[in-house]
Amino acid sequence: MKLTHLAVFAAVTSCALASAFVAHASDTESKVASPIYGVTIPDGYRQWQLIAPAQEAAPLNELRAVLGNAIAVRAYRDGTLPFPDGTVLAKLAWKHVSSPEFEPATIPGAATTVQFMVKDSNKYAATGGWGFGRFVDGKPADEAQHRTCFACHQARVKNRDFVFTRWAP
Amino acid sequence: MKLTHLAVFAAVTSCALASAFVAHASDTESKVASPIYGVTIPDGYRQWQLIAPAQEAAPLNELRAVLGNAIAVRAYRDGTLPFPDGTVLAKLAWKHVSSPEFEPATIPGAATTVQFMVKDSNKYAATGGWGFGRFVDGKPADEAQHRTCFACHQARVKNRDFVFTRWAP
Numbered sequence: 001m002k003l004t005h006l007a008v009f010a011a012v013t014s015c016a017l018a019s020a021f022v023a024h025a026s027d028t029e030s031k032v033a034s035p036i037y038g039v040t041i042p043d044g045y046r047q048w049q050l051i052a053p054a055q056e057a058a059p060l061n062e063l064r065a066v067l068g069n070a071i072a073v074r075a076y077r078d079g080t081l082p083f084p085d086g087t088v089l090a091k092l093a094w095k096h097v098s099s100p101e102f103e104p105a106t107i108p109g110a111a112t113t114v115q116f117m118v119k120d121s122n123k124y125a126a127t128g129g130w131g132f133g134r135f136v137d138g139k140p141a142d143e144a145q146h147r148t149c150f151a152c153h154q155a156r157v158k159n160r161d162f163v164f165t166r167w168a169p
Numbered sequence: 170m171k172l173t174h175l176a177v178f179a180a181v182t183s184c185a186l187a188s189a190f191v192a193h194a195s196d197t198e199s200k201v202a203s204p205i206y207g208v209t210i211p212d213g214y215r216q217w218q219l220i221a222p223a224q225e226a227a228p229l230n231e232l233r234a235v236l237g238n239a240i241a242v243r244a245y246r247d248g249t250l251p252f253p254d255g256t257v258l259a260k261l262a263w264k265h266v267s268s269p270e271f272e273p274a275t276i277p278g279a280a281t282t283v284q285f286m287v288k289d290s291n292k293y294a295a296t297g298g299w300g301f302g303r304f305v306d307g308k309p310a311d312e313a314q315h316r317t318c319f320a321c322h323q324a325r326v327k328n329r330d331f332v333f334t335r336w337a338p
Contacts, residue, residue: 056273056275166277
């Protein structure tokens with residue numbers, strides 16, 4: 001009975017149950033740092049508190065969830081801007097797929113990227129105090145991709161300490 | 170400077186900063202139980218771990234996030250079905266709105282409902298072991314709405330212990 005349930009779970013999500021728990025759990029396997037910034041995947045980030053979900057239209061077609069470490073959550077809660085050093089935000093992304101059981105719903109499919117913003121006002125003084133890391137399957141994206149991070153955040157959300165995500169009420 | 174940032178934050182989210190933290194934080198204010206099931210809003214559920222985000226099309230047009238208590242997270246992680254007694258799942262929902270800073274993104278607007286599934290195989294034996302609670306602004310929805318919960322879960326996801334949401338990898 002239990003195995004049947006597992007088989008259904010695994011088949012319908014189109015990825016094995018085991019991989020479901022490691023795709024974003026690279027915290028334990030890889031410590032390769034992002035180019036430019038030297039950001040690594042923080043341990044245990046998948047357990048962090050939810051800041052907000054989001055959805056991204058074509059061409060990405062993704063569901064997102066931004067999680068924050070304890071310093072980040074406190075800053076959101078207190079309305080602290082700029083975010084204090086030690087803040088880390090994690091953005092998890094998945095392809096969005098239709099729920100096989102409930103047509104109006106869109107749910108996470110395969111994991112795509114996991115991205116981090118790390119606040120260190122000294123180390124990252126040249127980029128608003130933020131270091132960036134974008135990872136695919138636990139491996140950092142290339143330098144060219146990392147060059148785009150701060151430029152976009154700076155152009156669009158400089159007045160909120162370069163952070164797009166707001167707390168979901 | 171800090172006040173300016175707060176003003177921008179509050180204005181753009183179209184709800185006061187204070188209310189942003191209480192809309193779903195009714196855990197501390199209301200202990201009114203849901204009809205039929207007697208489910209109340211659990212303390213601290215907003216701090217629970219993310220199971221998965223979701224998006225719901227028209228007419229609801231919502232972003233969702235399902236969070237789980239520690240028993241729920243462990244069951245997902247271990248692939249335990251049926252879920253053990255003590256499992257609680259929380260589904261937070263918000264109207265989805267366009268990001269004012271990044272057109273392709275859809276982000277949470279006003280909170281709409283927060284819903285709970287509580288596993289107690291004795292107390293809720295007649296409904297698959299699950300009690301349901303749907304709350305709007307901390308107040309339970311009416312009995313007619315609560316009559317629809319189990320019927321739909323039973324019709325569509327009986328083979329996964331009546332739970333729609335899968336773990337987001």
